[in-house]
Amino acid sequence: MSTAPDVVITGLGATTPLGGDVPSTWEAALAGRSGIRTLDNDWAETYGIPVSFAGSVAVPAAEVLSRPETKRMDPSAQYALVAARQAWADAGSPEIDGERLGAVVASGIGGIWTMLDGWDTVREKGARRVLPMTVPMLMPNSPAANVSIEFGARAGVHAPVSACASGAEAIAYGVQMIRTGRADIVIAGGTEAAVHPMPISAFAAMKALSTRNDDPAGASRPYDVTRDGFVLSEGSGVVVLESADHARARGAKVYGRVAGLGMSGDAHHIAAPEPTGVGQTAAMQRAMDDADVSARDVVHINAHATSTSVGDMIEVRGIRAVLGADADHVRLSATKSMTGHLLGAAGALETIFSVLALRDRVAPPTINVTEPDPELDLDLVRDAPRELPAGQIAAINNSFGFGGHNVALVVTSV
Missing domain, CATH: 3.40.47.10 (Thiolase/Chalcone synthase)
Known part of the structure; x- marks a missing residue:
């Protein structure tokens, strides 16, 4: 019989194409609303991209974060920090020794905006104009690192990269950290900011994306015989994982248990x-x-x-x-x-x-x-x-x- 502690969820945070937080996102989902829109740019025309729509975040990070924060973080890290702050506040901003707090925030692609902007700078203006923060911004562990710094998580900071399974794997890893006694609380989740002309072009070249440009809101249609590919979106989802005993001791509300x-x-x-x-x-x-x-x-x-x-x-x-x-x-x-x-x-x-x-x-x-x-x-x-x-x-x-x-x-x- 396992003696590993039960792991519960005590905080939720998100920024998505449906809403800027969990309540608005959940409300929109229950209402059956689509977060997919035609992109407000000329990428399709300028670059010959066959897809002109995506799921952009409903609330830009710049409306939530300070200007210095947005300047030193790739959008992938910005979204993660927005969601993590929400989740932490939702969990009651628990007081905890940083040695007992972990952070696991995943991304499938990482800081692609920063990487490609940096390359554009090299080509157009030369190497000396590349920002000194470019590497810390583009690295795929940047979202996890920024979250760990924000909350002082010293039990471990991790960034599993497993494509579209990354966010779920991050939660699984966070559960394992608590089960094995490394942490009492783990901030865990995933983030992505790949609504950019290059990834859209690349996914389209694989024939992976829907090309339903005349009906963006109806383009993502799982199980329908007319489905023709996925719709690229961006955002972040973060949960606060906690051992059940720790949550009980501090009187935390509990949403549910990650049991398996x-x-x-x-x-x-x-x-x-x-x-x-x-x-x-x-x-x-x-x-x-x-x-x-x-x-x-x-x-x-x-x-x-x-x-x-x-x-x-x-x-x-x-x-x-x-x-x-x-x-x-x-x-x-x-x-x-x-x-x-x-x-x-x-x-x-x-x-x-x-x-x-x-x-x-x-x-x-x-x-x-x-x-x-x-x-x-x-x-x-x-x-x-x-x-x-x-x-x-x-x-x-x-x-x-x-x-x-x-x-x-x-x-x-x-």
Whole structure:
């Protein structure tokens, strides 16, 4: 019998295409609103980019942070700091020895704005004009480092990089820090700021992005037969993880428990998922085993579901393989239909959605599904929220990334 401490979530923070904080983002998600818009720039025309829309943050970081802060941080770190400050305040700004506080903030791509701006400076103005802060701004651990400095987290500062599974892996790592006794509290999550002409061009070259330029809000359509790719978005999601005993001792409110972690690797292809879904099913099963929950305990899944023609159905088959007949009573939500794909921040934001779904006993909707894929044999929550049952219930949040990274988290109600 494991003696590892239970890990609970006591604080939530986010900045997303749906809202500048968690309450506004969650409200928009439950209302089925899209955060995807045509970009207010001339990138498509100037550079010949076939995609002219994305999910930009609803509230620019410059409206929240001071000018000196925005000058010394890449947007990826700016978003992380905005979300982390919200999460810390939401947790009651706990007093804690920095030796018992950790920070794990992931990014799939890192400081790409800083890197490309720096290269433009070298080409156009010469090496002497490159800012001295360029390397500290562009490094992928910059968001984690800035968060750790902000809160004095000295138990450890980490930045897992696992593509679109990064945010979920950061939360998993934070849970492990608490379980192994390294920390009592960990600030954990993901961030991404890749709405830039180069990444958009690169993803478009892979045929990974939707090109529905005439209908940006309807472009992300997981499980619909007309889906044609994901929608690139930006933002951050951060949670405060805490040992249950520590949270209880200080009288903290608790949103839910991160009960199980499951990770695996496909070892198949640098971008395409393994077609049988064996790695995804392994991650889900490991998370359920770790949480000691059965298939009948799972009532909700926030799917990875990016709106790609191949990936969506591999996950559906994996869910059915793991849960069997019990999958029939699961409410399935694909919230990227509203937020777009936040890459390294997606798993963290969707963990927030999962724990709020359990708290409020409501599964958020999936929008834009007008013609469901005939292979979809799960109960997809479409267009309007759906009630979840009372009692002790569990949800799974799936996150999968280029390179074959698979992460599943099981959260349970309190």
